[in-house]
Amino acid sequence: MRTQVGIVGAGPAGLMLSHLLARHGIDSVVLETRGRDYVEARVRAGVLEQGSVDLLDETGVGERMHREGLVHEGIELRFDRTPHRIVFPELTGGRSIMLYGQQEVVKDLIAARLAAGGDIRFEVSDVRLDKIDGDEPTLSFRHDGRDVELRCDFIAGCDGFHGVSREAIPKGEFTEYHREYPFGWLGILAAVAPSADEVTYTYTDRGFALMSLRSPQLSRLYLQVDPDDDVANWPDRRIWDELHTRLAIDSDWSLVEGPILEKGITAMRSYVVEPMRCGRLFLAGDAAHIVPPTGAKGMNLAIADVAVLAEAVAHWYGTGSSTALDEYSATALRRVWRAQHFSWWMTSMLHRFPDDDPYQRQLQLSQLRYTVGSPAAAASLAENYVGLRRV
Numbered sequence: 001m002r003t004q005v006g007i008v009g010a011g012p013a014g015l016m017l018s019h020l021l022a023r024h025g026i027d028s029v030v031l032e033t034r035g036r037d038y039v040e041a042r043v044r045a046g047v048l049e050q051g052s053v054d055l056l057d058e059t060g061v062g063e064r065m066h067r068e069g070l071v072h073e074g075i076e077l078r079f080d081r082t083p084h085r086i087v088f089p090e091l092t093g094g095r096s097i098m099l100y101g102q103q104e105v106v107k108d109l110i111a112a113r114l115a116a117g118g119d120i121r122f123e124v125s126d127v128r129l130d131k132i133d134g135d136e137p138t139l140s141f142r143h144d145g146r147d148v149e150l151r152c153d154f155i156a157g158c159d160g161f162h163g164v165s166r167e168a169i170p171k172g173e174f175t176e177y178h179r180e181y182p183f184g185w186l187g188i189l190a191a192v193a194p195s196a197d198e199v200t201y202t203y204t205d206r207g208f209a210l211m212s213l214r215s216p217q218l219s220r221l222y223l224q225v226d227p228d229d230d231v232a233n234w235p236d237r238r239i240w241d242e243l244h245t246r247l248a249i250d251s252d253w254s255l256v257e258g259p260i261l262e263k264g265i266t267a268m269r270s271y272v273v274e275p276m277r278c279g280r281l282f283l284a285g286d287a288a289h290i291v292p293p294t295g296a297k298g299m300n301l302a303i304a305d306v307a308v309l310a311e312a313v314a315h316w317y318g319t320g321s322s323t324a325l326d327e328y329s330a331t332a333l334r335r336v337w338r339a340q341h342f343s344w345w346m347t348s349m350l351h352r353f354p355d356d357d358p359y360q361r362q363l364q365l366s367q368l369r370y371t372v373g374s375p376a377a378a379a380s381l382a383e384n385y386v387g388l389r390r391v
Contacts, residue, residue: 003029003119005313006139006152008127009159010039010120012102013285013302015109017156018118019059020310026317029150030113030120031127031141033159039122040110043189043262044102046214047199047296049387050095052303061108069100070213075385077372078202079365081250084372085198091375091382099199101214102299129155129168133279153280154313158306160286161271169278181268181292181347182354183207184227186234190219192258201294201350202247203368205361208351209246211255219258224351227267236260268292268347270340275329282309282328289336294350295343300387305332335388342384 005021007014010032018028032039048056048069056062073096074087088096113120121143128140132155139150157165194213202209207224214220223242225234240257247255271290276283285302308331312324349367353360371377 001029001148002151003027004152004317005029005154005156006137006150007031007156007158008129008139008165009157009163009285009287010034010106010110010122011158011160011285011302012105012109012299013287013306014156014158015106015113015120016055016303017158017284017306017310018113018120019061019109020306021313022113022116022118023059024310024314024317026313028119030118031124031139031150032120032122033124033127034122036110036120036122040103040107042103042106043214045293045296045299046099046101046212046220047300048098048100048105049296049300049385050092050097051387051389052300053098055303055307056105056108061112064108065098065100065104068104068215069098070216072097072099072198074198074382076196076198076200077368078200078247078249079204079368081248083200083249083251083253086372086378086382086385088382088386091379092386095386097296097386099213105299127159127164129157129165129281132168132281135280137280155281156306156309157281157283157287158285158302161290163287165281165287166273166283168281173278175274177270177272177274179270179344181270181351182227183224183351184229184265184267185210185222185293186225186229186231186239186265187220187222187263188239188260189214189262190221190258190260191217192219192256193217194219195254195256199296200247201346203350203364204246205352206242206246209243211247218261225265227265229265231263231265234263239263266293270344272333272336272340274333276305276332277325277329282325284309284332288332289340291339291343292347293343294346295339296385297339297343301336301339304335308332338384338388 005028007030124141124143200211210222212220276288284305315324
């Protein structure tokens with residue numbers, strides 16, 4: 001079996017890459033170890049940068065996003081029991097964000113690829129990458145009870161942090177940069193209308209809290225907790241009591257409770273691998289980098305990666321030149337490291353660290369006051385949050 005580009009992973013990166021390549025007339029096969037139902041229900045990120053929204057529109061898969069997604073023109077920072085709004089359009093030349101779940105983006109891309117006759121193989125197993133240094137790398141896998149070898153011109157590893165693609169690169173061929181944070185997020189999905197109109201970040205003596213939403217009827221809320229905590233230690237009543245305490249402000253506002261549908265604790269980490277290429281294997285999305293969710297960058301970085309990669313692959317097929325492919329890693333990493341810094345900055349400003357002392361707390365409060373009080377500082381936050389223009 002042969003294709004031009006073999007893609008490992010049917011998340012936003014892999015599916016968007018297949019979609020973009022098809023628009024250039026380039027064939028691809030997408031391999032996914034999970035079933036379609038699982039992939040389409042997997043709740044992950046929910047914030048799309050302006051550039052991600054634009055790309056979905058330009059490539060014909062934005063209709064449902066505009067119908068069901070929620071445009072947000074700012075975020076709120078709370079500290080000292082006081083809310084402060086950062087208004088994006090007036091600070092970024094009209095740019096904003098869209099709240100639209102990652103699983104919804106995945107549904108739209110799967111529908112588009114299948115409608116166009118795209119080849120997505122769900123529930124594959126024993127995926128193995130071989131000959132990535134040669135001119136015809138291969139993907140071996142098992143599907144529908146038979147062993148398959150897929151010969152390719154290129155392989156795109158879009159299978160996440162725990163996938164097989166990065167593991168196929170020999171040790172010593174890349175450098176890893178990583179940081180583990182001494183806290184996690186306890187996240188809940190609640191069947192209740194959001195208590196705030198925009199994503200709300202809160203800094204308190206008791207730790208960080210976040211209010212977000214998935215729809216006008218579903219709220220997504222988070223609490224900073226110990227990363228090794230057990231979710232069993234957090235019955236619903238304790239979660240709501242802690243959210244009330246951390247989100248409280250001195251003006252007329254209250255948090256509305258509802259049934260908790262899901263809850264779980266997620267560790268926080270930063271990770272980057274350089275380069276994002278080895279031979280004919282190109283990494284994209286979480287296979288190459290992880291950011292803490294504070295800056296809402298994970299899905300957007302994945303989409304940005306494959307936008308660069310698709311153009312580079314198309315350039316190779318159109319001209320025979322490898323220049324754009326050779327520059328892929330450096331080009332993608334410029335955006336990745338900017339997002340890494342922004343995510344680290346947001347995380348460091350808003351969370352309590354185990355070794356915090358009164359001096360550190362005053363530094364954080366000083367940064368928060370400067371961010372909401374200085375037009376230049378607010379503009380920097382807004383520019384990074386809505387996303388850098390394409391590189």
